[in-house]
Amino acid sequence: MTATTLFEKIWRAHEVVAETPETPAVLYVDLHLTHEVTTPQAFAVLRERGLKVRRPDRTVGTMDHSTPTVADELYGRVPIRLESAARQVREFEKNCAEFGVELLGIDHPDRGIVHVIGPELGVTQPGQTIVCGDSHTSTHGAFGSLAFGIGTTEVGQVLATQCLLQRKPKTLAVNVEGALGRGVTAKDLVLAIIQRLGVGGGTGSVIEYRGATIRALSMDERMTVCNMSIEAGARAGLVAPDETTFAYVKGRPRAPAGAAWDAALAGWKTLVTDAGARFDREISLDAARLAPMITYGTNPGMSVALDETIPLRPGDAIHAKALEYMGLEPGQRMLGQKIETVFIGSCTNARLSDLRAAAAVLKGRHAAKGVTLLVVPGSQRIKREAEREGLDRVFTDAGAEWRESGCSMCLGMNGDLVARGAYCVSTSNRNFEGRQGVGARTLLASPISAAAAAIAGRIADPREYLA
Amino acid sequence: MDPIRIIRSRTVVMPRTNIDTDQIMPARFLTTTTRDGLGQHLFADWRYDAAGRPVADFVLNRPEAEGCRVLVAGRNIGCGSSREHAPWGLCDYGFRAVVSTEIADIFRNNSLKNGLLPVVVDEATHEWLIANPGVEVTIDLETSTLALPDGRRVGFPVEAFARYCLLNGVDETGYLLAQEPAIRAYEARAGK
Numbered sequence: 001m002t003a004t005t006l007f008e009k010i011w012r013a014h015e016v017v018a019e020t021p022e023t024p025a026v027l028y029v030d031l032h033l034t035h036e037v038t039t040p041q042a043f044a045v046l047r048e049r050g051l052k053v054r055r056p057d058r059t060v061g062t063m064d065h066s067t068p069t070v071a072d073e074l075y076g077r078v079p080i081r082l083e084s085a086a087r088q089v090r091e092f093e094k095n096c097a098e099f100g101v102e103l104l105g106i107d108h109p110d111r112g113i114v115h116v117i118g119p120e121l122g123v124t125q126p127g128q129t130i131v132c133g134d135s136h137t138s139t140h141g142a143f144g145s146l147a148f149g150i151g152t153t154e155v156g157q158v159l160a161t162q163c164l165l166q167r168k169p170k171t172l173a174v175n176v177e178g179a180l181g182r183g184v185t186a187k188d189l190v191l192a193i194i195q196r197l198g199v200g201g202g203t204g205s206v207i208e209y210r211g212a213t214i215r216a217l218s219m220d221e222r223m224t225v226c227n228m229s230i231e232a233g234a235r236a237g238l239v240a241p242d243e244t245t246f247a248y249v250k251g252r253p254r255a256p257a258g259a260a261w262d263a264a265l266a267g268w269k270t271l272v273t274d275a276g277a278r279f280d281r282e283i284s285l286d287a288a289r290l291a292p293m294i295t296y297g298t299n300p301g302m303s304v305a306l307d308e309t310i311p312l313r314p315g316d317a318i319h320a321k322a323l324e325y326m327g328l329e330p331g332q333r334m335l336g337q338k339i340e341t342v343f344i345g346s347c348t349n350a351r352l353s354d355l356r357a358a359a360a361v362l363k364g365r366h367a368a369k370g371v372t373l374l375v376v377p378g379s380q381r382i383k384r385e386a387e388r389e390g391l392d393r394v395f396t397d398a399g400a401e402w403r404e405s406g407c408s409m410c411l412g413m414n415g416d417l418v419a420r421g422a423y424c425v426s427t428s429n430r431n432f433e434g435r436q437g438v439g440a441r442t443l444l445a446s447p448i449s450a451a452a453a454a455i456a457g458r459i460a461d462p463r464e465y466l467a
Numbered sequence: 468m469d470p471i472r473i474i475r476s477r478t479v480v481m482p483r484t485n486i487d488t489d490q491i492m493p494a495r496f497l498t499t500t501t502r503d504g505l506g507q508h509l510f511a512d513w514r515y516d517a518a519g520r521p522v523a524d525f526v527l528n529r530p531e532a533e534g535c536r537v538l539v540a541g542r543n544i545g546c547g548s549s550r551e552h553a554p555w556g557l558c559d560y561g562f563r564a565v566v567s568t569e570i571a572d573i574f575r576n577n578s579l580k581n582g583l584l585p586v587v588v589d590e591a592t593h594e595w596l597i598a599n600p601g602v603e604v605t606i607d608l609e610t611s612t613l614a615l616p617d618g619r620r621v622g623f624p625v626e627a628f629a630r631y632c633l634l635n636g637v638d639e640t641g642y643l644l645a646q647e648p649a650i651r652a653y654e655a656r657a658g659k
């Protein structure tokens with residue numbers, strides 16, 4: 001047998017029909033995650049054509065993108081401010097009921113951001129193919145599953161056939177060695193990887209993150225890294241499952257148990273890239289040299305270490321245009337830049353460990369005057385666990401608003417917005433123009449960097465706030 | 468879907484690199500539950516000012532953009548969010564092809580499924596198109612070539628099956644549905 005990559009193994013195990021020069025592969029989908037924003041037009045097609053959802057048992061729905069995070073609005077005690085969002089939520093409820101799709105809806109205790117709840121409930125498992133009408137589906141690759149975002153037409157195809165037409169992507173190994181320094185997190189690591197690859201550097205590829213640094217990461221951290229694979233343009237990002245993965249999955253509500261667990265585990269243990277397997281491309285990074293990172297521009301590749309200055313790049317019109325939007329100067333130091341808003345949330349960094357890390361920085365301190373601090377847990381489960389640990393009190397004592405779970409300020413479609421021209425240090429994944437609201441200026445960073453910025457009212461070095 | 472063969476049009480040029488789908492269709496327009504009418508929101512934050520008035524020097528607001536079917540964009544257009552609302556908006560506005568040196572994966576897929584042709588050309592051709600906005604080009608899907616006004620033709624790659632579907636108006640969903648026996652056999656074989 002020739003040595004094969006992890007990606008190749010998962011791909012082959014899901015080929016219903018292999019690709020030919022004339023036709024793409026028919027690829028089977030093990031798990032289809034759905035949400036309110038990218039499904040209405042797909043269900044409409046099913047209805048037009050008189051089709052059923054082929055495997056409702058492999059389909060799970062939740063509400064996250066357009067749902068308000070203010071409890072009164074979310075639970076209907078006061079009307080949702082955005083009528084179109086309310087309509088979308090109602091339509092999804094109706095579609096799920098009509099087509100027999102399980103919905104972790106507004107009042108469900110397991111509701112949350114789609115990429116947070118899959119892993120947390122144990123529906124996300126190693127070796128699966130997972131799709132969702134959302135580009136950050138790459139998050140689930142942390143479990144050694146092939147997980148990628150699809151468009152709404154494809155959502156309809158998966159609903160109807162449980163399959164997709166796919167050309168086999170290329171493989172890209174990202175090898176990371178060296179220990180992350182104090183205050184340097186998985187978020188900083190992935191920002192450094194994207195800076196290195198560029199925002200289109202991964203186009204057409206599936207990344208496998210490898211090396212001792214990756215092996216040493218927790219599942220939450222691996223999810224943060226895989227989550228942002230798409231920001232380098234990659235189709236998906238994955239990490240081979242190991243004891244860390246198995247320990248995380250074991251005992252989750254929907255994970256296999258008993259004999260089924262043993263059988264599953266035996267299969268999962270074969271999910272590795274064989275020694276000597278070839279990738280189409282490889283890059284290497286030394287994690288020990290990294291510092292906390294922050295973005296200064298309008299795509300996630302435009303980042304610097306916190307203590308660096310913004311690159312000069314004379315003659316680069318794109319760079320100039322991005323800085324003009326951001327209201328920043330070439331050569332300027334990012335440390336000390338005044339900020340107005342801090343958002344701790346999103347599928348990148350709103351898991352319990354992220355909230356704990358931010359709380360450790362904020363404990364006994366208060367956000368600077370004039371800073372709006374919003375903390376939004378990734379799921380209702382995380383919300384409850386955080387409250388049990390008293391993290392919510394740490395946040396509210398620091399002057400933060402503590403909300404119901406959802407995408408919130410990660411994207412401007414649910415009422416949580418950054419003001420025009422305001423700077424927001426955000427733990428989310430995209431700093432595109434207007435992503436957090438028209439004219440909003442997003443600075444992507446880790447939860448501890450965001451917490452430090454909230455306290456200082458400026459971009460600050462989180463290492464100065466660590467115990 | 469109607470078959471596509473030839474697209475002949477003047478170009479609109481947006482030289483920016485990395486035009487993400489949040490720019491093509493800002494998130495606040497994603498609460499729609501249909502595909503219709505998204506053309507009016509296309510590039511909304513570049514096209515309109517804070518008061519909702521058209522920004523005079525934005526390329527789509529200039530009279531010469533009227534009726535153009537081909538958008539020439541900087542490298543890596545369509546990166547970011549998987550929202551199909553981006554190609555829906557481009558199609559609804561009237562575009563039939565997007566030309567660049569690099570087109571992001573999900574956006575490219577979504578475009579093909581909506582009859583919006585993603586055309587990846589070489590750097591030199593791209594540079595020339597950027598430097599000469601408004602020229603008439605002819606895109607021939609059958610031969611997978613783009614012809615410039617001086618008669619020069621450059622090839623571009625299109626995935627074979629997508630091209631077949633576009634040329635013949637074949638519906639991919641129908642093709643997948645016809646795979647049912649193979650899907651059932653796979654499920655039995657793989658224990659799914």
Ligand code: SF4
Pocket residue numbers: 064065113114115134136346347348406407408410411428429
């Ligand atoms: S948190 Fe942000 S990136 Fe994640 S699914 Fe929601 S909108 Fe998308």
